Amino acid sequence: xxxxxxxxxxxxxxxxxxxxxxxxxxxxxxxxxxxxxxxxxxxxxxxxxxxxxxxxxxxxxxxxxxxxxxxxxxxxxxxxxxxxxxxxxxxxxxxxxxxxxxxxxxxxxxxxxxxxxxxxxxxxxxxxxxxxxxxxxxxxxxxxxxxxxxxxxxxxxxxxxxxxxxxxxxxxxxxxxxxxxxxxxxxxxxxxxxxxxxxxxxxxxxxxxxxxxxxxxxxxxxxxxxxxxxxxxxxxxxxxxxxxxxxxxxxxxxxxxxxxxxxxxxxxxxxxxxxxxxxxxxxxxxxxxxxxxxxxxxxxxxxxxxx
Amino acid sequence: xxxxxxxxxxxxxxxxxxxxxxxxxxxxxxxxxxxxxxxxxxxxxxxxxxxxxxxxxxxxxxxxxxxxxxxxxxxxxxxxxxxxxxxxxxxxxxxxxxxxxxxxxxxxxxxxxxxxxxxxxxxxxxxxxxxxxxxxxxxxxxxxxxxxxxxxxxxxxxxxxxxxxxxxxxxxxxxxxxxxxxxxxxxxxxxxxxxxxxxxxxxxxxxxxxxxxxxxxxxxxxxxxxxxxxxxxxxxxxxxxxxxxxxxxxxxxxxxxxxxxxxxxxxxxxxxxxxxxxxxxxxxxxxxxxxxxxxxxxxxxxxxxxxxxxxxxxxxxxxxxxxxxxxxxxxxxxxxxxxxxxxxxxxxxxxxxxxxxxxxxxxxxxxxxxxxxxxxxxxxxxxxxxxxxxxxxxxxxxxxxxxxxxxxxxxxxxxxxxxxxxxxxxxxxxxxxxxxxxxxxxxxxxxxxxxxxxxxxxxxxxxxxxxxxxxxxxxxxxxxxxxxxxxxxxxxxxxxxxxxxxxxxxxxxxxxxxxxxxxxxxxxxxxxxxxxxxxxxxxxx
Numbered sequence: 001x002x003x004x005x006x007x008x009x010x011x012x013x014x015x016x017x018x019x020x021x022x023x024x025x026x027x028x029x030x031x032x033x034x035x036x037x038x039x040x041x042x043x044x045x046x047x048x049x050x051x052x053x054x055x056x057x058x059x060x061x062x063x064x065x066x067x068x069x070x071x072x073x074x075x076x077x078x079x080x081x082x083x084x085x086x087x088x089x090x091x092x093x094x095x096x097x098x099x100x101x102x103x104x105x106x107x108x109x110x111x112x113x114x115x116x117x118x119x120x121x122x123x124x125x126x127x128x129x130x131x132x133x134x135x136x137x138x139x140x141x142x143x144x145x146x147x148x149x150x151x152x153x154x155x156x157x158x159x160x161x162x163x164x165x166x167x168x169x170x171x172x173x174x175x176x177x178x179x180x181x182x183x184x185x186x187x188x189x190x191x192x193x194x195x196x197x198x199x200x201x202x203x204x205x206x207x208x209x210x211x212x213x214x215x216x217x218x219x220x221x222x223x224x225x226x227x228x229x230x231x232x233x234x235x236x237x238x239x240x241x242x243x244x245x246x247x248x249x250x251x252x253x254x255x256x257x258x259x260x261x262x263x264x265x266x267x268x269x270x271x272x273x274x275x276x277x278x279x280x281x282x283x284x285x286x287x288x289x290x291x292x293x294x295x296x297x298x299x300x301x302x303x304x305x306x307x
Numbered sequence: 308x309x310x311x312x313x314x315x316x317x318x319x320x321x322x323x324x325x326x327x328x329x330x331x332x333x334x335x336x337x338x339x340x341x342x343x344x345x346x347x348x349x350x351x352x353x354x355x356x357x358x359x360x361x362x363x364x365x366x367x368x369x370x371x372x373x374x375x376x377x378x379x380x381x382x383x384x385x386x387x388x389x390x391x392x393x394x395x396x397x398x399x400x401x402x403x404x405x406x407x408x409x410x411x412x413x414x415x416x417x418x419x420x421x422x423x424x425x426x427x428x429x430x431x432x433x434x435x436x437x438x439x440x441x442x443x444x445x446x447x448x449x450x451x452x453x454x455x456x457x458x459x460x461x462x463x464x465x466x467x468x469x470x471x472x473x474x475x476x477x478x479x480x481x482x483x484x485x486x487x488x489x490x491x492x493x494x495x496x497x498x499x500x501x502x503x504x505x506x507x508x509x510x511x512x513x514x515x516x517x518x519x520x521x522x523x524x525x526x527x528x529x530x531x532x533x534x535x536x537x538x539x540x541x542x543x544x545x546x547x548x549x550x551x552x553x554x555x556x557x558x559x560x561x562x563x564x565x566x567x568x569x570x571x572x573x574x575x576x577x578x579x580x581x582x583x584x585x586x587x588x589x590x591x592x593x594x595x596x597x598x599x600x601x602x603x604x605x606x607x608x609x610x611x612x613x614x615x616x617x618x619x620x621x622x623x624x625x626x627x628x629x630x631x632x633x634x635x636x637x638x639x640x641x642x643x644x645x646x647x648x649x650x651x652x653x654x655x656x657x658x659x660x661x662x663x664x665x666x667x668x669x670x671x672x673x674x675x676x677x678x679x680x681x682x683x684x685x686x687x688x689x690x691x692x693x694x695x696x697x698x699x700x701x702x703x704x705x706x707x708x709x710x711x712x713x714x715x716x717x718x719x720x721x722x723x724x725x726x727x728x729x730x731x732x733x734x735x736x737x738x739x740x741x742x743x744x745x746x747x748x749x750x751x752x753x754x755x756x757x758x759x760x761x762x763x764x765x766x767x768x769x770x771x772x773x774x775x776x777x778x779x780x781x782x783x784x785x786x787x788x789x790x791x792x793x794x795x796x797x798x799x800x801x802x803x804x805x806x807x808x809x810x811x812x813x814x815x816x817x818x819x820x821x822x823x824x825x826x827x828x829x830x831x832x833x834x835x836x837x838x839x840x841x842x843x844x845x846x847x848x
Contacts, residue, residue, distance in 0.1 A: 031725060037360070038728065162565070
């Protein structure tokens with residue numbers, strides 16, 4: 001298992017390199033530069049700025065300067081946030097995005113699996129229909145509609161919760177963004193769980209368990225839940241990705257200084273180093289998460305482990 | 308055992324919930340500390356005065372720094388770090404007397420040498436400042452920025468601890484106004500020597516303004532607190548200022564409505580009319596030194612050497628409809644290039660300003676026909692604008708005005724800002740493009756100079772010897788009245804050549820909480836926190 005994990009990690013290096021090269025070429029191919037503005041500068045001054053940020057060097061030279069920095073763990077200074085380095089910005093933004101993402105994921109799994117299981121147990125009943133109607137709505141309404149609605153109702157009108165991020169201390173400010181981020185995932189996971197649970201509940205070993213006189217709750221908890229979780233688990237990878245991209249919107253709406261917000265701003269501002277830094281970071285994260293999911297699969301499903 | 312586990316779990320839940328609730332309560336500040344919360348449309352790119360560039364960096368720097376001159380809340384120029392100054396008769400030598408009480412946030416005296424050091428640093432090529440050209444009027448500044456002379460050769464001299472002498476290479480009547488711009492603010496030489504580029508960090512940054520920087524979380528907030536050493540600290544009412552970075556106007560509005568911020572940096576277009584009804588007293592809409600315009604590419608057909616054709620297109624735009632139905636936030640229709648409200652200047656008007664739109668359209672149709680276009684041979688071109696709801700609505704309206712009045716077919720091309728800027732600079736594919744100009748200082752020169760031949764912001768590539776000559780003569784004039792006449796004549800030439808279609812003049816738009824006292828509307832849209840104070844919402848002013 002360890003050997004497998006190490007091999008997979010080594011295999012990721014060429015992938016990451018390719019991602020860096022492609023991303024580097026793409027950000028530099030985008031028209032305009034980080035210091036363009038409606039206010040065009042005199043040529044001398046432009047030359048001074050280009051020289052200060054090495055933008056006057058040929059592209060290959062810029063690339064090698066960048067990549068040698070990256071190998072030493074230096075992602076360079078941000079072009080837009082000139083008083084900060086890229087590592088600093090990611091370092092400050094990451095814990096926020098992670099907390100936000102993890103909380104949303106946790107909420108999505110707990111509520112989604114519970115709702116899905118209830119719906120499966122009450123298959124075709126009123127409760128089932130109601131839950132699935134909610135789920136359907138959750139999937140179809142995009143985050144950028146739900147989030148402002150939540151703010152308007154709970155923060156602006158009722159004033160129960162803070163409307164934004166900055167200046168509001170404490171955990172309450174996480175509540176609205178986490179709910180907004182989790183809602184579509186709750187819906188999706190509930191539907192997955194329900195379908196898979198119905199399948200499992202109809203299988204022979206569950207019938208055997210029932211025949212032995214076990215209580216329904218015991219059957220669900222000890223026999224049905226684990227096999228029913230497999231499709232949900234394989235959805236985790238895409239779900240993490242969805243939460244990451246969803247967080248871009250949510251961070252924007254709530255003004256949360258997370259990685260997503262910096263990524264979007266960086267792309268719009270042609271902040272080459274910031275965009276590249278985040279791409280490298282995300283790419284590493286995806287590689288790592290894929291590996292983790294594969295390893296988890298082996299833990300849950302003995303058939304894979306024994307192959 | 309099991310029951311124990313269960314109650315333990317419930318206890319845990321209660322504790323967690325209680326902790327969450329208690330940390331969530333806003334208003335941790337003690338009641339004696341008055342804290343101003345204001346919206347900021349983006350992070351400052353830098354708090355180094357010589358590396359700053361944006362309006363937002365300026366907003367923060369005006370709170371933490373101070374130049375030789377400043378403005379009152381309503382926009383009158385006043386002495387700031389300098390106590391007084393004298394100007395030589397030829398207008399070339401400015402002698403500033405600094406305040407003996409001026410202090411940095413660590414208690415050090417602010418000296419004339421600090422200002423001299425800072426102005427040299429501004430033009431030093433090694434600094435790579437975006438605003439080095441701002442003080443191009445100072446002796447040798449341009450040559451230093453070009454790397455031809457040593458920064459020590461700049462025309463600034465600290466003759467004693469509190470006297471700064473600045474020598475200009477040509478009269479610059481707006482020179483004092485430049486000294487209110489943050490790029491001319493001082494930096495502490497020792498802070499730079501000690502910390503290098505990191506001297507702008509919270510806790511390290513030394514400021515000479517009313518506030519000092521306590522914390523900066525990029526993308527979220529900058530926290531400032533009172534600079535106890537500031538010379539005018541006794542007159543500063545607000546103890547702490549939080550600049551909240553709120554990029555989305557809607558988010559900013561929500562936070563204002565929820566009572567979390569006292570003033571906004573903008574008002575979302577879609578909420579404008581509703582807010583005008585709901586909160587008329589809190590809305591502050593005032594003229595602003597900015598013009599929104601369409602530029603022609605004068606280097607290529609169909610607009611090269613066709614002033615009459617350009618005039619026709621300018622005439623057919625019903626500016627009143629644009630400002631009343633499309634922008635609708637108090638903007639003023641533009642019939643001149645220089646906005647109203649500029650000091651010591653009366654903007655010239657487009658010749659057709661006095662006509663009705665019907666008359667304009669009739670004349671414009673004739674001009675189009677004379678230029679050789681008609682129903683069989685319609686004029687077609689591309690109109691480029693950068694991605695934005697407002698820009699798109701305006702472009703659609705102008706497109707239909709041109710089509711209906713003149714039979715002209717403009718194709719709309721929507722581009723990301725950086726793409727549009729690159730296209731404008733290359734002037735290869737552009738025909739008509741959207742742009743805007745925001746004045747750097749309160750003088751007509753900031754608007755008129757950009758259309759001089761060779762000015763990097765002259766994206767229409769307008770080149771008129773007559774115009775350039777008038778601008779040059781205005782530059783040599785010491786007498787403000789005669790200078791003004793040259794500038795006004797230059798604008799008149801500009802308005803007969805039609806290199807641009809001025810569409811409307813900007814307004815500044817803010818929501819200001821009834822708690823805020825001391826707010827003043829001004830054309831530069833500068834609002835120093837030190838001029839404001841907070842009173843309970845229900846107290847009488």
